[in-house]
Amino acid sequence: MADDIATSEPAAEPAPSPQGEQRPDPQPPVLRIENVVKTFGSFRAVDGLSLDIRAGEFFALLGPSGCGKTTLLRMLAGFEAPDEGRILLSGEDIAQMLPHQRPVNMMFQNYALFPHLNVRDNIAFGLRRAGMPRAEIATRVAEMVALVRLEGLEKRKPDQLSGGQKQRVALARSLARRPQVLLLDEPMAALDKKLRETTQAELMELQRRLGMTFIIVTHDQEEAMTVATRIGVMNAGRLEQVAVPRRLYEEPASRWVAEFVGDINLFEGEVTAREPLRLRVATATAGELVAAQPVAAIGEGRVAVAIRPEKIRLALRRPAGDAAAINCVEGAITDASYLGGKTVYKVRLDGGAVLHAAQANTARLDADGYGLNQRIVAWFTPDDCVVLER
Amino acid sequence: MSARRIFSRPARFAAIAPYVWMVLFFLVPFAFVAKISLSQTAIAQPPYTPVFSLAEGWSSLSEAFAALSLDNFRLLLSDDLYLASYLRSVIVALTSTAILLLIGYPIAYGMARLPKRWQGIAMMLVIIPFWTSFLIRIYAWVNILQHDGLLNQILLALHLVSTPVVWLSTDSAMYVGIVYSYLPFMILPLFATLTKLEPALEEAAADLGATPREIFWLVTFPLSLPGVGAGALLCFIPIVGEFVIPDLLAGSKSLMIGQTLWLEFFTNKDWPVASSIAVVLLAVLLLPLLLYDRLQRRQLEESR
Amino acid sequence: MPKPSRLSRFNVASLSLGLAFLYLPILILVIYSFNASRLVTVWGGWSMRWYHEFFNDRAMIDAAWMSLRVGATSATVATVLGTLAAVALSRGQGFRGRMLFSGMLYAPLVMPEVITGLSLLLLFVALDAERGFWTVTIAHTTLTMCFVAVVVQSRLVSLDRSLEEAAMDLGCDPLRAFVMVTLPLIAPAVVAGWLLAFTLSLDDLVIASFTTGPGSATLPIRIYSEVRLGVKPEINAICTLVIGLIAVVIVIASLASKLSSDRGESAAPL
Numbered sequence: 001m002a003d004d005i006a007t008s009e010p011a012a013e014p015a016p017s018p019q020g021e022q023r024p025d026p027q028p029p030v031l032r033i034e035n036v037v038k039t040f041g042s043f044r045a046v047d048g049l050s051l052d053i054r055a056g057e058f059f060a061l062l063g064p065s066g067c068g069k070t071t072l073l074r075m076l077a078g079f080e081a082p083d084e085g086r087i088l089l090s091g092e093d094i095a096q097m098l099p100h101q102r103p104v105n106m107m108f109q110n111y112a113l114f115p116h117l118n119v120r121d122n123i124a125f126g127l128r129r130a131g132m133p134r135a136e137i138a139t140r141v142a143e144m145v146a147l148v149r150l151e152g153l154e155k156r157k158p159d160q161l162s163g164g165q166k167q168r169v170a171l172a173r174s175l176a177r178r179p180q181v182l183l184l185d186e187p188m189a190a191l192d193k194k195l196r197e198t199t200q201a202e203l204m205e206l207q208r209r210l211g212m213t214f215i216i217v218t219h220d221q222e223e224a225m226t227v228a229t230r231i232g233v234m235n236a237g238r239l240e241q242v243a244v245p246r247r248l249y250e251e252p253a254s255r256w257v258a259e260f261v262g263d264i265n266l267f268e269g270e271v272t273a274r275e276p277l278r279l280r281v282a283t284a285t286a287g288e289l290v291a292a293q294p295v296a297a298i299g300e301g302r303v304a305v306a307i308r309p310e311k312i313r314l315a316l317r318r319p320a321g322d323a324a325a326i327n328c329v330e331g332a333i334t335d336a337s338y339l340g341g342k343t344v345y346k347v348r349l350d351g352g353a354v355l356h357a358a359q360a361n362t363a364r365l366d367a368d369g370y371g372l373n374q375r376i377v378a379w380f381t382p383d384d385c386v387v388l389e390r
Numbered sequence: 391m392s393a394r395r396i397f398s399r400p401a402r403f404a405a406i407a408p409y410v411w412m413v414l415f416f417l418v419p420f421a422f423v424a425k426i427s428l429s430q431t432a433i434a435q436p437p438y439t440p441v442f443s444l445a446e447g448w449s450s451l452s453e454a455f456a457a458l459s460l461d462n463f464r465l466l467l468s469d470d471l472y473l474a475s476y477l478r479s480v481i482v483a484l485t486s487t488a489i490l491l492l493i494g495y496p497i498a499y500g501m502a503r504l505p506k507r508w509q510g511i512a513m514m515l516v517i518i519p520f521w522t523s524f525l526i527r528i529y530a531w532v533n534i535l536q537h538d539g540l541l542n543q544i545l546l547a548l549h550l551v552s553t554p555v556v557w558l559s560t561d562s563a564m565y566v567g568i569v570y571s572y573l574p575f576m577i578l579p580l581f582a583t584l585t586k587l588e589p590a591l592e593e594a595a596a597d598l599g600a601t602p603r604e605i606f607w608l609v610t611f612p613l614s615l616p617g618v619g620a621g622a623l624l625c626f627i628p629i630v631g632e633f634v635i636p637d638l639l640a641g642s643k644s645l646m647i648g649q650t651l652w653l654e655f656f657t658n659k660d661w662p663v664a665s666s667i668a669v670v671l672l673a674v675l676l677l678p679l680l681l682y683d684r685l686q687r688r689q690l691e692e693s694r
Numbered sequence: 695m696p697k698p699s700r701l702s703r704f705n706v707a708s709l710s711l712g713l714a715f716l717y718l719p720i721l722i723l724v725i726y727s728f729n730a731s732r733l734v735t736v737w738g739g740w741s742m743r744w745y746h747e748f749f750n751d752r753a754m755i756d757a758a759w760m761s762l763r764v765g766a767t768s769a770t771v772a773t774v775l776g777t778l779a780a781v782a783l784s785r786g787q788g789f790r791g792r793m794l795f796s797g798m799l800y801a802p803l804v805m806p807e808v809i810t811g812l813s814l815l816l817l818f819v820a821l822d823a824e825r826g827f828w829t830v831t832i833a834h835t836t837l838t839m840c841f842v843a844v845v846v847q848s849r850l851v852s853l854d855r856s857l858e859e860a861a862m863d864l865g866c867d868p869l870r871a872f873v874m875v876t877l878p879l880i881a882p883a884v885v886a887g888w889l890l891a892f893t894l895s896l897d898d899l900v901i902a903s904f905t906t907g908p909g910s911a912t913l914p915i916r917i918y919s920e921v922r923l924g925v926k927p928e929i930n931a932i933c934t935l936v937i938g939l940i941a942v943v944i945v946i947a948s949l950a951s952k953l954s955s956d957r958g959e960s961a962a963p964l
Binding site (some may be wrong): 400401402404405408409411412415416417418419420422423428456481493496497499500501504512514515516517518519521522524525526527529530531532533534536540561570573574577588600623627628630631632633634638648651652655656660661665671672675679682683686687 | 701702704705706708709712713715716717719720722723726738744752757774776778779781782783784785786791795796798799800801802804805806807808809810812813814816820832833835836839843867872890893895896898899900903904914917918921922925929931933936937940942947948952
């Protein structure tokens with residue numbers, strides 16, 4: 001499972017050589033991005049980024065606004081040209097090609113449906129440009145209309161459609177040309193939560209069925225986790241980490257990723273002892289913590305111990321004789337937020353740190369949980385800890 | 391290369407035809423105005439001595455430079471008539487702009503407070519007179535303001551006056567005409583700025599204890615200043631050079647500069663003097679024109 | 695901006711007085727054009743007499759025909775040039791002389807007409823061009839293309855750029871993207887631009903006076919010379935006809951702008 005921790009780190013490195021790559025790719029990547037740089041004035045929007053995307057993948061570019069993910073997507077579509085680097089699509093460098101010359105299509109954030117054309121003409125637009133025979137266009141449009149379940153709406157103009165219908169027209173339009181790669185720019189940003197969830201499911205189902213390569217840009221981590229087979233987390237024009245959703249959450253590569261994806265407790269400290277399978281870290285605010293030795297070797301210097309809130313167990317007393325409970329800290333509850341499925345407690349540790357601990361509400365008629373100012377013991381296993389250098 | 395650039399190249403080709411046209415029929419003519427303003431008056435057709443003609447080559451050019459004269463400009467300075475016209479034009483334009491602002495602001499403000507669907511109708515109603523012929527609108531006022539016109543008839547019928555009042559050929563008539571003609575130019579930029587104001591700003595001011603009067607003077611008015619500037623310039627600049635309105639409505643005692651230019655050109659056939667009047671008028675308007683250009687540019691960038 | 699309830703009595707008063715001020719003079723003019731009496735101010739009952747008079751006035755008819763021809767020709771040329779200029783300004787980034795270009799397009803909007811008229815005349819004289827239909831048409835094109843450019847440009851600027859990008863993404867080169875997507879979407883503004891150019895040309899007295907030659911007076915020139923001699927009922931009739939024509943133009947323009955607002959974009963008629 002140790003594939004792809006392709007980080008953006010050394011810009012000097014010519015090709016991405018994902019660290020810990022153990023099995024060779026069965027096929028060359030459909031899309032290879034090599035050391036791409038894009039600056040706007042003095043602002044480096046994309047800063048020496050390299051990434052491989054395999055055929056049939058549903059890849060998500062995730063990051064906060066302004067991280068360069070949209071710029072990267074626009075470079076793939078051809079609306080921006082990189083200042084440096086190459087973009088290889090099936091081995092051909094397309095970096096300087098104009099948008100209409102590229103075999104990729106894009107689904108726009110606001111859909112960009114042509115308001116003067118009806119649904120059918122919107123979907124057929126790209127096919128006509130490609131010079132496809134009329135009969136074939138009609139067949140393909142019908143196929144696309146059926147694919148996104150828009151039957152009966154072919155004659156409607158975009159402003160006679162609901163948000164969800166517009167979204168499906170945009171999808172059909174960008175799929176109609178059967179692009180080698182489909183780019184999706186925040187495709188569900190304009191939909192409400194319920195519709196977004198069903199649309200996500202449909203999109204995944206569609207991608208699996210067509211076996212096409214999808215690249216989606218989103219700032220919504222739940223969305224990325226739901227739809228994508230692999231996620232690239234971007235920050236300040238670079239890739240922080242590329243991994244499958246589970247690894248991104250459980251094995252973040254850096255403090256930044258750990259804090260960006262989900263909620264996490266970070267304790268700064270120094271390694272005091274190295275055991276075969278374990279590291280001892282002395283933290284200033286939570287005492288000494290014991291963590292499992294990570295895959296990559298940890299060097300000297302400051303590190304952070306990271307624990308997800310739901311991995312922490314709370315008790316009124318120290319769990320006697322529990323071997324797992326090596327990491328055991330004490331403190332007082334300062335805040336409790338009931339969130340339905342879980343309750344998040346804030347615990348002020350005696351060392352000074354504030355710990356977030358999530359407890360699943362497994363029983364309906366449970367007690368009220370812990371009260372404010374209650375003394376409490378929080379404990380977690382070394383395997384639940386991740387030691388981060390960056 | 392960015393997306394903008396992709397479109398940029400064909401877009402630049404689009405510029406060629408209008409660019410050439412404007413250089414040929416807007417920029418180059420000014421060179422002729424400048425040239426003729428420096429030449430001598432002659433009783434001929436055309437009524438000036440050519441300063442130089444390119445056909446005679448470079449030697450004539452140096453001769454021509456020697457023959458250039460500032461006589462026309464000296465005349466403009468020495469004769470009170472011209473100075474008085476310039477002064478009158480600027481004063482009339484300033485006064486009219488102030489009146490337009492006083493009348494136009496409440497109207498624009500009222501429009502901005504209309505419900506959304508009424509705003510479009512109100513805007514159309516303000517724009518329609520702008521489409522209607524300028525000359526006809528002035529003529530409509532001649533109809534009303536003349537000696538036995540509607541206004542005097544009403545005043546007499548209401549016994550407000552005992553003898554007809556002289557309206558036509560007075561400055562008041564001219565101001566009525568100017569305000570009437572330029573009102574849409576003042577209202578539209580003001581309205582555009584006022585509608586863009588966030589209603590929440592006024593609500594926030596009220597929430598923080600401001601009275602309606604304070605809300606207007608401390609929040610609404612300062613934020614509408616760009617519209618005030620645009621409207622004022624849009625009115626001031628053309629009013630300075632106005633010809634038709636003062637000619638038809640004001641008396642002939644004192645002339646605005648547009649009338650003086652017209653007079654020199656059509657009646658006195660003194661093209662060089664007319665040209666130098668135009669040059670000086672352009673110089674007077676240069677600063678407001680530059681301000682207006684900057685405002686246009688900024689507005690465009692904001693809407694981008 | 696605010697809710698209807700915020701409309702104060704002052705707002706209502708200033709609005710209704712303002713609109714009355716704008717429309718009453720025109721209304722009075724129209725009514726008096728149907729006055730049977732030769733004395734302009736004495737109401738002598740309804741009559742079409744002055745319209746008959748106008749249609750028998752050869753010189754006036756000629757001037758009106760000249761104005762219509764100049765208006766239609768200059769508006770058409772101005773619409774083409776103005777639209778091109780608007781495209782260059784809104785889509786062409788930083789080409790050489792862009793500042794000068796935009797300056798040349800904005801300046802005539804406010805430039806006193808006496809200056810524009812005089813400078814064009816001096817050019818025509820220097821070129822030894824015969825003054826008449828074509829000189830007036832060129833002069834009007836120069837003025838009105840700037841208005842067209844502003845109208846079309848404001849539409850182009852508010853147009854969603856991703857529509858053009860989508861067209862290119864789907865296989866259009868930039869030129870085809872413009873023709874297939876941008877042009878249909880700005881068409882209402884282009885139509886409105888033509889109509890505005892037409893009415894501006896129909897309206898102009900000063901520039902036409904400078905640039906026309908003997909024997910080819912436009913309607914405003916004829917009207918002006920009559921008005922200088924005093925109010926004539928026939929002029930009321932002509933003015934009413936012009937107003938009627940412009941009213942038709944406005945109806946078409948507002949239909950065009952309604953069409954464009956139906957497409958989900960805000961449409962400014964100016």
